[in-house]
Amino acid sequence: MKNIFIFLTVICLFSCNSSKKSDEKKLKIGATMLSMQNEFIVNIADEMQKKADELGAELIIVDAERSPLKQIEQVESFIAQKVDVIIMNPIEFEASSPAVTKALATKIPIINVNSATSATPTAFVGSNDVESARIAMKFIADKLGGKGNMVMIHGLMGQAAQLQREEGAKEVLKQYPDIKLIAQQTGEWDRAKSMDLMQNWIQSYGDKINAVFAHNDEMGLGAVKALQAAGQKDKVLVISVDAIKDALASVQKGELNATVFQNANQQGAGAIETAVKIAKKQPFEKEVLIPFELVTKENVGGYLK
Template sequence: MKTIYLSISLLASTLLSGCNQSTSNESTQGDAGKKLVVGVSMLSMQNEFIVNVNDELAKKAEEAGVELITVDAERSALKQVEQVESFIAQQVDAIIMNPCEVEASSPAVTKALAAKIPIVNVNSETSTKPSAFVGSDDVESGRIAMKFIADKLGGKGNVVMMHGYMGQAAQIKREQGAREVLKQYPNIKLIAHQTAEWDRAKAMDLMENWIQSYGSGINAVFAHNDEMGLGAVKALTDAGLKNKVLVVSIDAIPDALQAVKKGTLDATVFQNAEQQGAKAIETAVKIAKGQPYEKETLIPFQLVTKDNVTKFIKQ
């Protein structure tokens, strides 16, 4: 009887030990297999370029098995800060922010870092440094656009400039780059500059006002993005002036590429939305996993004219 009892006890002990071991393994696998959650706040989902960046974020996140919580800040820095506060409360693993403004969106970065949650700025910057930045050097894009205009004008003429949303990094830096080039050409005059807030319809209205004020005195238009550039093209075409006025813009969205191909838009500057989106999610995941990562990833701009536009048009 003693032998039987001892055997039963040993068997029960072995079974219990095996059961405990199995539970422990499952728990470890669960932790290791936990899906990363990344909160994303985008400047405006009404902006085609921003939508393109977001589409790539979503695509790469799905490939990496990362859950995204994406929200639209609708160009409001205040709303964006509140969205980041919500991500912090949800204890996400990382945050990707496409900042609305350099200064006003900065508190969102401060709050995320204070909560020990990594935050990656994509496409646009804040004065407070995030964990990492993925985008392009907007000063470079302004230089490229204005240099093309200066060359085409032969170093003299009158230029108007359409700003993006005032206070946003792209607006500030694209203006900076353009003005750096203008300093080298004293015979090129910037006769007017105003915001059209990245918007095609607002740019068309602004261009119509400038046509009334300056008429054929305008030799070139530099628009901080393609939406505004295309609005300017429409107003100039309607006024019968497009053949006399150069229009150059930035981003190389599909509509702009087609306009360059047709010759209605003289040039655009390609900004790689896909690479920005892909690198942003890749960087956020690396930081969340404690892996080595680049604190700054800059993707070069490229000038697009009728000569090379076919290389940028997706078939």
């Protein structure tokens, strides 16, 4: 009887210690996202949650609501909570940078996902936004035969994606002197604002516009809606970036002429995988770049789920 009691006590102690060790090993990751009103960002966040659940990590996701100040405060809150790793989806290239500096000063690793900051984080997981614009602009140049007028709808000014997509677009434009950029303005990544902006351009330029490059699909779809209302969509090319569900459906219908696929799933999963490797002191890549892909009516079927 005494031996059985000792045996059960040992089993209990072993299980309690194992359980305690298991609890201690659970990693805590804090993530601050640009805006949970943006479909593409939500797709990244959903994939982050799925991967965190799969790897047994606790993930706290907060919405910075397009405010760099709020984003910095959220990072400060994660620092106070002593999370193991912070993931940031930066709102602005410069204005979100202090968050990176603050995290690194407290020895908490910070990963930028999808967008960059001027301050260098522990790691970056995303895509080369310059390349997305090169793909879009080469599509426009080919379809226009190297000649025509275009307008460009920018993302939120000062954000890395906006800066880099502008850079890529203007780099290609230099190769095609007969394609004129006759107007450019921000649509702030927003469908309704871009629809209003496009309506204003239609009133100003009439049928002089041959193509639209929108920095994301929300804005591209806004432009399509404005052109349809004006009866001009058949005469104007529209291409945008991200390949969200609405954009893929629009490409399939022949409304949006093309979109540039950006892999939200790989970005989200990659951010969590990198965070876990860093926390466990395992080797990790400081920069994970996921390629963009052109999606047209001819190949859209492969991207629809």
